[in-house]
Amino acid sequence: MDFGGKTLSGLIYRRTHRIKGYECDITGEITLPSLVNLMMDLSGQQSDSLGNTNDQMSERGLSWIIVQYDMQIERMPHQGEEIILETEAMSYNRFFTYRRFRAYDENEQLCVEVMTNFVMMDIETRKMVQIQKDLLTVYQADEIRTMVRMQKPIQLEPENRKEQDFRVRYLDIDYNRHVNNAKYFDWIINTIDPKFIMDHQMTAVTIKYEKEVEYGNSITSVMSTKEAENGEIITAHRIMNGEDLACEAHMIWKKV
Amino acid sequence: MDFGGKTLSGLIYRRTHRIKGYECDITGEITLPSLVNLMMDLSGQQSDSLGNTNDQMSERGLSWIIVQYDMQIERMPHQGEEIILETEAMSYNRFFTYRRFRAYDENEQLCVEVMTNFVMMDIETRKMVQIQKDLLTVYQADEIRTMVRMQKPIQLEPENRKEQDFRVRYLDIDYNRHVNNAKYFDWIINTIDPKFIMDHQMTAVTIKYEKEVEYGNSITSVMSTKEAENGEIITAHRIMNGEDLACEAHMIWKKV
Missing domain, CATH: 3.10.129.10 (Hotdog Thioesterase)
Incomplete structure (x- = not known):
């Protein structure tokens, strides 16, 4: 991920999770939907723990919307493993916030790293709005003036679809x-x-x-x-x- | 549930669970599939805690198969609630084992009760086999000679399907x-x-x-x-x- 040479970081929030059978596919590895659900829940938990709840967002008519995930997968952890899930609200600019998730195994070996990009949406209009900074101070993330460069999705081949x-x-x-x-x-x-x-x-x-x-x-x-x-x-x-x-x-x- | 007047019980296993947003539907209540997944995981956890793992079953070429659920729902707990999940392997006869699950809210008010009926299946033939009693002793469930009466599914109406x-x-x-x-x-x-x-x-x-x-x-x-x-x-x-x-x-x- 390209952070333009700046050191960017916020509060880190961690939790352990034992991977359940129903979160896995036929290979016994956690499915992508299950992992993403756990990560989204983790960021909600961090927000709650910092007193910045969904309720506060909805009082202002706002909701978080995920724009993009960029994942690097060392290995997908499997059924029964006790993993450590970590999240950090890293930085934000006028419209975007950048949050990182990591999943480690019980020996603290990195399994999956995910960079994400959220925006604030007006619940009524379903449109993106400017970031309301005061809602972000609790995360101690850095304000930046640039955009963090995310991956461009690779386009479909013209044939054999x-x-x-x-x-x-x-x-x-x-x-x-x-x-x-x-x-x-x-x-x-x-x-x-x-x-x-x-x-x-x-x-x-x-x-x-x-x-x-x-x-x-x-x-x-x-x-x-x-x-x-x-x-x-x-x-x-x-x-x-x-x-x-x-x-x-x-x-x-x-x-x- | 009709237990023929006998007192039937086994070891009780409990765990708390905070209901995640992704486990809920649009009403904010936990979905039936999510609740069932949590319950099945709970019984697996009990088995593991008693040293009776899935591995032991598979070494004998066996697997647990669920035959039936009978649920009574007081109310479905909702997103963010910290519920108590409980399970108890109650009794077994020659072919069937009976296990109860309960979900309580944080004030120990019963929300959902589920009676279930499992059989042992031969993994190769995919056919039901007689219960291998020695695998059940750890649960301290009662052996019974009768069948526990479960609900009969109500049949479809002939029209307006x-x-x-x-x-x-x-x-x-x-x-x-x-x-x-x-x-x-x-x-x-x-x-x-x-x-x-x-x-x-x-x-x-x-x-x-x-x-x-x-x-x-x-x-x-x-x-x-x-x-x-x-x-x-x-x-x-x-x-x-x-x-x-x-x-x-x-x-x-x-x-x-």
Whole structure:
């Protein structure tokens, strides 16, 4: 991640978590949706612990919206492991806040690192607003004037695309009345050939959310696969809601 | 539940759990699949704590299979609540074991009670086998000669049925290589009109599993609704895998 040479940091918040069987896939490793859910919950826990609750946000008619995740995966921890989850609100500028998550194993070896990018949304208009700084002071994050450079999602190949349709279901909608951001990973992963998933290991993931989807929408998950010169395999993904791009993503894989 | 007048009990195992946002639906209450996942994990935790692990089962080529849940719901706990989850392996006969789960709120008020019925399955043949008693002694459950009477799922109405098709997805399959039993609740709930769910409160649920479904299967979730004389509303459900009945269920609701 490019922080323009500045030292950027905020308060660190940690918690341990034993990985449950139902959080894992057939390989016994935690699924991406489960990991993302745990991380989002962790940042909520940090906010609560600092007295900066969701209630305070909603009193001002605001809500946090996740824009992007950039993940580096050393290894996905598996069922029964007691992992350490860590988060840190690192920096913010006029519109964006940057938060890092890490998952370590019980020997403090880094398993997964995730850089994320949140904005504040007006709940009524569903539009992004300027960051209200006073809500951020508790995190002790640094104010910056620049943008942190996030990954650009790799674009779909023009040919050999594969696609799968999904309906947005009642249980996909959370208390905030929109589709939980972890669901997009469900749609993406469930479009990939299971044999490919079991024969490969994910090493990096980038996802960028563009437009919310709603209950009852029919979405199409489109993907393509290509092999890079270094032998890595890149899957590129788009979630389309009719003509609208709901999110773009790519995943980098190596053979196991 | 009818225990034939006998006192039946085993060791009790408890744990607290803070309900996460992603475990809840749009109403802010924990979803049935999330609650069931937590309960199944709890019984696994009890087994581990008593030194009776899944590994011991698999060494003998055995796995636990859930046959039925009977739930009584006082109220579904909601996001942020710190609940107490409790389980007790109560009794067993030649083929069945009976385990109770309870969820209490932080004031020890009972929210949900679930009676369950497990069998031991031979992993190779996928068939039920006689209970191997020595694996059960650690739970201090009572051996009984009778069957515990569980609820019979209420049958579908002959008319005005509603149905919805679902594909079994890669992420629906867990480490045991079959569809996680909580998934069936996803299919059932996602077939009900969301407006009905939001206008009603679930007071009882019975589900009986008949036949496993596999990755790639296309299942149909069928339901019907009727009003009982006492004003309660009963939804009856079937998950069909082609011609095969995968599971039957009913839910009892009252207006909110």
